[in-house]
Amino acid sequence: RLVARLDGIAIAGKHAQQTMDAELESRSSGAAFIVAVRAIDEWPSDSLDRLWDLAREIPAVSDGLTAAFGWVERRQLQGIVRDLLRSDDAAKCSMGLAVCAMHRADPGFERGPWLNNGVPAVRARALRAVGELGLTGLKSRCMDAMADDDVHCRFWAAWSAVLLGDRGSALEALCGAAIRTVDAVHRLRALRLVLQAADA
Numbered sequence: 001r002l003v004a005r006l007d008g009i010a011i012a013g014k015h016a017q018q019t020m021d022a023e024l025e026s027r028s029s030g031a032a033f034i035v036a037v038r039a040i041d042e043w044p045s046d047s048l049d050r051l052w053d054l055a056r057e058i059p060a061v062s063d064g065l066t067a068a069f070g071w072v073e074r075r076q077l078q079g080i081v082r083d084l085l086r087s088d089d090a091a092k093c094s095m096g097l098a099v100c101a102m103h104r105a106d107p108g109f110e111r112g113p114w115l116n117n118g119v120p121a122v123r124a125r126a127l128r129a130v131g132e133l134g135l136t137g138l139k140s141r142c143m144d145a146m147a148d149d150d151v152h153c154r155f156w157a158a159w160s161a162v163l164l165g166d167r168g169s170a171l172e173a174l175c176g177a178a179i180r181t182v183d184a185v186h187r188l189r190a191l192r193l194v195l196q197a198a199d200a
Contacts, residue, residue, distance in 0.1 A: 005034070006034070006037055006038075009034065009038055010038070010041070016038075020034060020035050020038065020047075023035070024050075024051075024054075027054065027058050027060060027061055028060055028064070029060040029061065029063040029064035029067065030064060031064065032051060032054070032055070032060065032061040032062075032063070032064025032065055032068070033064035033065075033067050033068050033071070034064075035047055035051060035064075036048065036051055036064060036065045036067075036068030036069070037068045037071060037072060039051065040068060040069070040072050040076055040077065040080060041072070041076065043076075043079065043080055048080075051065050052065075052091075052092065055091070056091060065095075066095070066098065069095070069098070069099045069102065070099070070102040070103075074103045074105065077099060077103070081096050081099050081100065081107075083096075084096030084099070085097070085100075085107055085112075085114075090119040090121050090122050091121075093114070093117070093119075093122050093125075094121055094122055094125040097114060097122070097125045097126055097129045098125060098129070100129060100133075101128070101129040101132040101133060104133065105133075106133055106135060109126065109129070109130055109133075109135060109138055110135075110137065110138065114126035115127065115130075115138075115141055115145070120148075120149075120150035120152060120153055121152070123145070123148065123150070123153050124150065124152040124153045124155075124156045125156075127142060127145055127153060127156040127157045127159075127160055128156040128159065128160060130142060130160045130164075131156070131159055131160025131161075131162075131163040131164060132160075132163075134163070134164070135164070136164050136165065138164075139160075139161055139164040139165065139166060142157045142158075142160045142161040142164065142166075142170070143157070143161050143166065143169070143170065144157075145157035146158050146161070146169070146170065146173055152185075152186075154173070155177055155186045155190070157170075158170045158171075158173040158174045158177065159174060159186075159189070159190070159193060162174055162193055162194075162197050163193070167197065171194065171197055171198065174190045174193060174194050174197075175190075175194050175198075177190035178190040178191040178194050
């Protein structure tokens with residue numbers, strides 16, 4: 001049904017734009033998803049810029065935008081993701097890293113700037129993506145990042161290091177994250193991986 005709806009919007013072309021704009025007024029993740037898929041297909045598009053502005057303020061729009069990037073074919077995203085990864089906007093750069101992880105593509109973490117980015121949110125997303133992509137050659141970088149000043153960077157560094165095979169200090173850090181109140185935002189994710197990685 002979803003594919004049929006997207007095909008119908010594509011066939012309608014400009015005639016569907018008014019309806020899509022009206023749907024976006026609902027600020028729902030579903031409306032954002034539909035508009036984003038069409039905007040990616042027609043990139044460059046003003047609709048995508050509008051979605052970025054809304055996504056900064058409305059989590060549901062951000063969710064729909066993320067889902068759209070995961071839905072479309074990898075070949076449709078090359079130019080868009082390249083620009084996201086080079087963006088000085090932390091939200092766009094983080095989205096670019098998330099898209100690479102969703103589509104199982106290494107953007108070049110070993111030589112790229114993302115693991116050393118000055119913005120903690122970008123560093124954290126990069127550390128998470130390293131684990132999601134299974135980049136074992138970067139396990140030592142994750143281990144080093146466990147001493148990062150930012151709590152989210154420390155968590156994702158430990159999470160990825162465990163995924164990449166460490167069963168020592170990274171697993172211990174993840175156990176701590178599973179029980180400490182200060183890490184409440186990551187507790188369930190930490191607990192899940194600890195239960196998978198720890199011995200009996």
